[in-house]
Amino acid sequence: MQKYGAKQISWEKFTKEQLMAKYPEFILNPGEVACCDNNGGVLCADKALRAVQEQFQRMGGVIQDAQKVKHIQPGQVVRVTTTSEIYEAKNIVITAGPWAQKVLSPLGLELPLKTLRINVCYWKEKNPGRHGLLQNFPAFLGVHLNGEEHEVYGLPCQEYPELVKICFHGGNEADPEERELQTKPPQIPDIQILCNFISKYLPGLHPKPAVIEQCMYTNTPDRNSILDYHPLYKNIVIGSGFSGHGFKLSPIVGKILSELSMGKEPVYDLTPFSIARFKTPSATL
Structure with missing residues (x-):
């Protein structure tokens, strides 16, 4: 130890x-x-999010789902127009995930964000239950493997009975509206990397995925998040670019964004997460 x-x-x-x-x-x-x-562990995303939402509602919060943002009008009072309503507030926080660029561009802010469609793969044991392979399956991250650097991660059975989740930490650039676009596995390089990984390191699993789903990453060039004010509108706070590792940081990120939205001095040094760190022509106003 x-x-x-x-x-x-x-x-x-x-x-x-x-x-x-x-x-x-x-x-x-x-x-x-x-x-x-x-000390490592696994967060159950659906359960955690549901618990937070329920607590938020118990405290008087209102959740408005399934409303696409059409326009944000900055000013002393910010007006947000959606497909269903018009909302006004003195301060807003924008956490638009893979749609961040589409929401922020009309506000004059171009950030070097790249949206990636990630293949989420689930794998089946060759001889289910015979050797108890999946009973003690750990969460893992493989980096330097077989002489190459590939970030492959895995999680125990949770979402599908008798299937483990093993994915490639990366993907192909795509429009967020194309999240559910299906492509045959042989045409996807990262799935072939996973098949090779399974064959070499986990031979007790079938070397072809049993289920393939999609999710989206919103990556920054340095893989650090953006937690900052809009450069021109200090009552618009932005949280974006979590690069595939944002959920586990949600409690502290929520605290930081709430402090910024209330005009409080952040407890932490936010320099690594500032918009100003991007010195490229694509990050201009």
Whole structure:
């Protein structure tokens, strides 16, 4: 057992033999090692979001779903026009996900955001239940594998019975309206990377995905988020560019965005998340 960093995070280093003793479903190449974060875990996104929304409503909040934003008129009072209503507020927070660029461009703000369509893949055990492969399946992230650097991550069975979630942390640039666009797996390079990964490191799983779904990333060039005021309108706060790793940070991000919207001095240094860090022609007003 070792401790790492100022927070003294507990972690372990496993050789090939040690990893297979703990997680026999994994096979490493000679010389490869695995590190285990003993404090790691899995967030159930649907349950967590539902709990927050229910608490928000109990405190008097109102959620208006399924309303597409058509126009935002800046000013001392910001007017937001949707397909159903017109809302006015002294301060607003824009967290539009993959639609951020489409919402922000009419406000004169061009940011180097790239929307990616990600293939979310689920894999089935070759001999379900026979070896209990999925009973002790860990959350994992593989980076340097087989001499190449690919970010592959996996999660235990949760969404589909007897299927584990293993995905490539990256995708192909796409319009957010094309999220559900289906493409045959052989034509998608990242799925082939996953098939090769499964065959080499998790041979107890079928090397072809049983289910393929899609989600969207909104990436910045440095993979850091944007948490900042609009450069011209200080009553418009922007949260964007979470680059595929934003959900787990939602509590602290929500605190920061709320502080900005109320004009409070942020508790944290937000320089790494400022709009001003983008010095390219595509990030101008």
